[in-house]
Amino acid sequence: MASATQFTFSQSQDFGSANLKIGFHRRDHGDGHPFDGPLGILAHAWPPTDGRFHYNADETWSADPTPGAFELETVALHEIGHLLGLGHSSVPDAIMYASIGQGVAKGLHGDDIQGIKALYNV
Template identity: 55%
Template structure:
């Protein structure tokens, strides 16, 4: 998908068919795979990422403990995890998310995710900023496709560190 840009104005790219959450949706819930034992700092990274979207949309996001009932289901997985989009290990595909109203949001468990601090100061050579990737994937959950504008949050690639 490409953005249609002219005279400095870009039209946002959407998934084919422009899938959306039901009309009037103002709140979406999210939950973490119950098999995860995520610490509070990691959960806060996701809360921060959702907050970024709340600032620029009319949607708010609320964490719920009901994974089955959540609109957005978040989990860290390795290799083939049953959705037809297997992960490939360190630094290939970092994450993927499905369009509305599917709501699945998966991250590659084998990545060197940076939760606290500046990724550029990490001692890990393959460090990836979890919040940056989460903001990007939430865009997909909201129905946005990739941008052709390098540096845009919906640009399809990111460098480590």
């Protein structure tokens, strides 16, 4: 998202002051949105001002597109879209499309870029 917007992202050593907090959680993890085990909900995040982003720890994750695993960066890009205020897209190739298969990697699509530009006037 940073390349398509004026946002910058950097790692913080102070968890308490971080604007974006990423974690891996299982089932009921205290946020009112429990995960449903493997091959269900992959992750969730909340729109601007909340900053929480949770991966489902019961899924199989990979740093690369691998058969039988979900690609971490693709799911992160989707959830960061939600953190920035984007909803789901009806365009299957868009990162903000509501579902993704195992072994699939995606990048930003024109639909995603148009959405973020419309939200932030960039």
